[in-house]
Amino acid sequence: MTKEKFIVTASQMREIEARIFTAGMPVAALMEKVGGLIFQRLQAIISPGKCVGILVGPGHNGGDALVVARELHFRGYQVWIYQPFSKLKELTSQHFQYTQSLKIPCYQEISQLPSYDFLIDGLFGFGLEREITDSIAAAVNYFNNKNQPIISIDIPSGLHTDTGEVLGTAIQATYTFCLGLWKQGLLQEQALPYIGQAELIDFDIPLADIQAVIGDIPKIKRITQTTALSTLPLPRPLITHKYKQGHLLLICGSRRYAGGAILTGLGARASGVGMLSIAVPESLKMLLVSQLPEALIIGCPETETGAIASVQLPENIDLNSFTAIACGPGLTKDNISIIPEIIQCECPLILDADALNILAQIGTIPRLKQRKSATVLTPHTGEFKRLFPNIDHTDRIKAIQTAAQESGAIVLLKGARTAISNPQGNVWINPESTPALARGGSGDVLTGLLGGLLAQIMNKEILIEDIVATAAWWHSQAGILAAQTRTELGVDAFTLTQYLMPVLKK
Numbered sequence: 028m029t030k031e032k033f034i035v036t037a038s039q040m041r042e043i044e045a046r047i048f049t050a051g052m053p054v055a056a057l058m059e060k061v062g063g064l065i066f067q068r069l070q071a072i073i074s075p076g077k078c079v080g081i082l083v084g085p086g087h088n089g090g091d092a093l094v095v096a097r098e099l100h101f102r103g104y105q106v107w108i109y110q111p112f113s114k115l116k117e118l119t120s121q122h123f124q125y126t127q128s129l130k131i132p133c134y135q136e137i138s139q140l141p142s143y144d145f146l147i148d149g150l151f152g153f154g155l156e157r158e159i160t161d162s163i164a165a166a167v168n169y170f171n172n173k174n175q176p177i178i179s180i181d182i183p184s185g186l187h188t189d190t191g192e193v194l195g196t197a198i199q200a201t202y203t204f205c206l207g208l209w210k211q212g213l214l215q216e217q218a219l220p221y222i223g224q225a226e227l228i229d230f231d232i233p234l235a236d237i238q239a240v241i242g243d244i245p246k247i248k249r250i251t252q253t254t255a256l257s258t259l260p261l262p263r264p265l266i267t268h269k270y271k272q273g274h275l276l277l278i279c280g281s282r283r284y285a286g287g288a289i290l291t292g293l294g295a296r297a298s299g300v301g302m303l304s305i306a307v308p309e310s311l312k313m314l315l316v317s318q319l320p321e322a323l324i325i326g327c328p329e330t331e332t333g334a335i336a337s338v339q340l341p342e343n344i345d346l347n348s349f350t351a352i353a354c355g356p357g358l359t360k361d362n363i364s365i366i367p368e369i370i371q372c373e374c375p376l377i378l379d380a381d382a383l384n385i386l387a388q389i390g391t392i393p394r395l396k397q398r399k400s401a402t403v404l405t406p407h408t409g410e411f412k413r414l415f416p417n418i419d420h421t422d423r424i425k426a427i428q429t430a431a432q433e434s435g436a437i438v439l440l441k442g443a444r445t446a447i448s449n450p451q452g453n454v455w456i457n458p459e460s461t462p463a464l465a466r467g468g469s470g471d472v473l474t475g476l477l478g479g480l481l482a483q484i485m486n487k488e489i490l491i492e493d494i495v496a497t498a499a500w501w502h503s504q505a506g507i508l509a510a511q512t513r514t515e516l517g518v519d520a521f522t523l524t525q526y527l528m529p530v531l532k533k
């Protein structure tokens with residue numbers, strides 16, 4: 028059972044480790060085990076004979092680094108240690124003493140330091156308590172400016188374990204080997220420039236100890252491939268028909284933003300939804316038909332500026348004929364009257380882009396409180412602040428928990444680390460993305476994909492918020508895959524839609 032989905036704070040990690048020690052695991056033995064696992068992983072990155080600098084802090088992060096230093100030394104690497112602290116924790120001090128007996132060179136001044144190929148950062152882990160200052164800060168900045176690869180143990184030194192904020196200064200790691208369980212700070216956007224490529228080094232923490240501290244259903248989860256794929260409507264039942272695979276209504280587009288409707292439709296197509304209806308202004312109807320021949324395109328009366336004047340559905344079809352509705356991409360704010368009408372629908376409703384801007388104008392919370400079925404809001408930061416102007420936006424996770432709780436909606440806040448909260452405050456964080464997605468139109472694709480997935484779950488016991496997390500994961504994985512083959516400059520929104528399927532093939 029992988030531990031990848033758990034996220035812990037420093038105090039939770041301390042509690043979990045205390046349980047392990049109380050159960051009888053000697054601290055020194057755990058440090059030896061962890062150091063050995065780190066060393067094993069390093070051998071795949073640093074070729075033999077290379078010169079490795081080891082930064083040693085006063086606590087057990089430093090202890091881990093000293094175990095690594097010893098093992099690298101015995102395996103023929105050229106190792107030196109930078110250890111500027113006068114007082115070390117007992118276990119760290121013993122390991123330090125042994126490296127000195129082995130004649131591994133140790134320096135206290137950065138001016139004396141030899142050159143190196145790699146640096147192991149064992150200054151601070153989850154025990155960092157205050158800003159890094161003075162000579163330590165100078166050393167961190169010195170190493171950052173050398174532009175040589177740095178591997179941080181547990182967390183880049185200087186980052187706050189829980190919030191990811193930089194305390195004074197922080198190591199800019201090339202790799203971060205997070206130990207045991209993902210630290211919450213590593214999933215915060217502000218930490219991203221410091222983490223580099225992050226991976227988890229599992230040192231067999233018993234599941235019981237994890238659940239004893241963070242509960243059976245953790246409040247904050249990291250979206251993983253396993254959890255995402257488990258909610259996809261795959262494999263399909265053999266006996267089925269198009270209406271059993273959901274019927275999504277998209278309400279989007281305007282003469283000014285016709286492309287938004289197409290991109291949303293293409294996102295919906297990729298979801299595999301059984302039936303897709305797209306309501307657009309009449310003047311866009313033939314364009315959509317040509318781009319999405321399988322969809323039912325509904326031409327609506329339009330305002331003189333070419334926005335949807337009203338959602339006129341065909342005979343004997345009303346808003347409740349659909350198993351999900353998604354509204355907003357390319358809508359413009361020219362006509363706000365359609366939003367109060369759509370909010371009455373009894374199926375899951377996704378509001379994005381201009382639907383959110385209109386909702387903000389007409390009053391987010393009072394309007395949404397009326398809803399009887401699920402609502403998903405998919406703002407980016409700007410839209411989010413307009414929707415919920417009176418909440419504290421300092422901490423993104425707390426902000427979406429408050430917004431979701433106050434509005435009763437599921438809130439997906441887009442960003443480098445998209446975060447989702449349900450009204451009960453359960454949070455999902457998408458741990459991987461790519462700056463390639465920071466382009467007009469990629470949000471439209473997500474709305475269509477998410478709408479199509481929601482339309483398919485209908486009465487299955489899958490949680491709506493799990494599907495929202497899956498859509499965020501799928502969307503970002505398509506961006507990552509596209510960027511791998513086309514660089515981060517090559518992922519326009521249309522291309523993105525073409526990479527959604529290959530993600531599943533992978």
Ligand SMILES: NC(=O)C1=CN([C@@H]2O[C@H](COP(=O)(O)OP(=O)(O)OC[C@H]3O[C@@H](n4cnc5c(N)ncnc54)[C@H](O)[C@@H]3O)[C@@H](O)[C@H]2O)[C@H](O)CC1
Pocket residue numbers: 044054057058061084085086087088089091116150151152153154155156157158159160163180181182206
């Ligand atoms: N608990 C274990 O046996 C294991 C822990 N793991 C590793 O150890 C660290 C956590 O160790 P801890 O000693 O609690 O804290 P740190 O090593 O992060 O060191 C903090 C140390 O430094 C002092 N300090 C804090 N802030 C500053 C500052 N700004 N300037 C100077 N000094 C500072 C503080 O007093 C502490 O003593 C964890 O990350 C793992 O790397 C192993 O993974 C498993 C065994």
Ligand SMILES: [K+]
Pocket residue numbers: 088148149150151152179180181182183184
């Ligand atoms: K570290």
